[in-house]
Amino acid sequence: MASLTLNSENREDVAAALAGDRWIVACLCAAWCGTCASYRATFDELAERHPDKFFVWIDIEDQADVVGDLDVENFPTLLIQHHEMVAFFGTMLPDVGVAHRLVQSTAAQSDADLQELIINSAERAQWQRECNLRSLLRDAL
Template sequence: MHSTTLQTDNRAEVAAALAQDRWIVACLCAAWCGTCASYRATFEELAARHPDKYFLWVDIEDHADVVGDLDVENFPTLLIQRHEHVAFFGTMLPDANVAHRLVLAQAAMSDEELAAFAESTEERREWQENCNLRTLLKAD
């Protein structure tokens, strides 16, 4: 298994993994969504291509207490974060190569570039306040 699925009984383990110094790539989906079901294999493929990053699958309905306030407009939605900086939050085409290029582009940023990027637009500033997975899991 290359990614972790957020479960009720592994939240402390996931929070500990998120506290590490690595990129986090989370997919926010729903069990009833057919696109999400088919995207799961693509997400696993993406995780296999990036073994240095932490991949997390989150069912937004099973874990509405964690992600319920996030504005998930469509599926799949990816959230990419390093340390306390959210680098990307949005709907992703269900295509492994598009996601791979997105992950590479985010990971190519230095900590300084990421910090500046995170504050560069109103939307990205909102991501920092509302989409930080570390903060959302601690609020548990």
Template sequence: MHSLTLNSANREEVAAALEGERWIVACLCAAWCGTCDSYRATFEEVASRHPDKFFVWIDIEDHADVVGDLDVENFPTLLIQHHELVAFFGTMLPDPGLAHRLVQSQSAQTDEEMQELILNSDERAQWQRECNLRTLMRNALA
């Protein structure tokens, strides 16, 4: 497997990986969601194409203490982040090519370019306040 699934036994490992230098790509899903279940193979395929990034699968119901306040409107939802900057937060169509291009385009941005986008977008500014996976994990472990 090219991604980790967040579980009660590996929370510290995931938290440590989130604090690293790699880009973070998280899939927020639910066990009962058929679309999420079928998207798992797509997520793994995309992760295999980006071994330099940290891919994590998070069941939002099993880990509500981490992501419970996030406004996940539909499944699957991807969260892409670098350092403390959230580059993308939104629903993803179950298309491996589209997911690959999204990860590729977001990770091609520098932190300075992302800062500029954040300054010019209320939605992106909101992502920084509400969707920072590093902060959410730190708070859950505190």
């Protein structure tokens, strides 16, 4: 299954999908970004490799009311989340092999392991407050 693009018509469906137990992998990009345009096929390939996870493509300008306050420093930026825990938020090299290993290793962590990382990292604690895609989307509905 390819990734889903978040838009104003499917927000409730995406929010419902995010509420489940699946890992969430979101790519935050912009339409004007050439790297993002070329990365889309890579992101869809990544989604095909991980059919048990929910992949969503988010244009940060089109969906500014959802993700406007996120500090996206460069493109593409991946956000990986399980339940209410943001496990990764950062710029990703546009390489399917690197992204695959990141998703695979992140999803191999237990919730207890993720919680431990959050407790011991100020940056990860900040992700929980600012980058929780479930909360951001709920607030935008």
